[in-house]
Amino acid sequence: MRKKRIEIHNDREYKKFLRRITLYKRMFYRNTLFIIDSNIHDPNINYIIEALNIKKRKDRIQYVYDKSCEMIDEKGKEKNICGFKNYKCYVQRETKSKACNGCCKYCMYQTKNGCPTKNLACKLFNCSEVTSRHDVVKYRDLKILKLLSLKNRFIVKSDYFSTREDVLKDLYSYSVIYSTCRILYRWTKNDYFFSRKQKRKKRVNK
Numbered sequence: 001m002r003k004k005r006i007e008i009h010n011d012r013e014y015k016k017f018l019r020r021i022t023l024y025k026r027m028f029y030r031n032t033l034f035i036i037d038s039n040i041h042d043p044n045i046n047y048i049i050e051a052l053n054i055k056k057r058k059d060r061i062q063y064v065y066d067k068s069c070e071m072i073d074e075k076g077k078e079k080n081i082c083g084f085k086n087y088k089c090y091v092q093r094e095t096k097s098k099a100c101n102g103c104c105k106y107c108m109y110q111t112k113n114g115c116p117t118k119n120l121a122c123k124l125f126n127c128s129e130v131t132s133r134h135d136v137v138k139y140r141d142l143k144i145l146k147l148l149s150l151k152n153r154f155i156v157k158s159d160y161f162s163t164r165e166d167v168l169k170d171l172y173s174y175s176v177i178y179s180t181c182r183i184l185y186r187w188t189k190n191d192y193f194f195s196r197k198q199k200r201k202k203r204v205n206k
């Protein structure tokens with residue numbers, strides 16, 4: 001395997017490297033081992049190099065997805081950024097809502113212990129109550145996502161209310177239409193689940 005050394009010692013070199021990611025993904029670099037030489041402290045750099053050295057498409061997509069989730073979790077670690085108290089978030093407490101579980105209340109996968117899966121779109125979503133209080137990871141901070149195609153970048157931003165496995169299947173697909181149909185189907189299923197839950201609640205409260 002050929003070796004390619006990437007040197008990143010300043011902002012200009014970092015920007016140049018980011019611009020070249022699309023090039024480094026090409027067939028030409030299929031038998032290339034990327035080696036980094038950098039003194040910049042940004043976890044994205046090592047993760048991008050690691051991802052570029054994964055040559056199987058699905059394995060690379062999975063790595064990028066999991067590392068993005070990990071970077072968000074790492075920053076929010078031990079911080080209750082949505083201000084949950086008694087299962088109610090900032091917004092639910094401020095509006096004196098009877099609902100619990102914050103944004104997850106709309107999702108068929110929610111459990112009493114929180115989210116049972118890893119959904120990147122959900123992890124990236126923060127309402128203004130959260131952003132005004134905390135420095136959160138934003139989409140633009142996840143430079144590693146530049147390794148994904150445009151279709152896949154759109155999916156990771158919008159595939160809410162889905163399990164990690166379903167999102168990965170959407171990302172693996174080459175077809176925009178197929179992925180969109182899968183996402184719309186799950187949203188419809190989720191809406192149906194939510195409206196049935198609401199009806200059940202109304203019946204119990206009568």
Ligand code: SF4
Nearest residue numbers: 082089091102103127
């Ligand atoms: S993002 Fe906002 S509305 Fe959603 S759970 Fe957090 S505080 Fe609540």
Ligand code: SF4
Nearest residue numbers: 104107110115119122
């Ligand atoms: S998939 Fe999203 S909305 Fe559903 S439980 Fe997980 S974080 Fe909440």
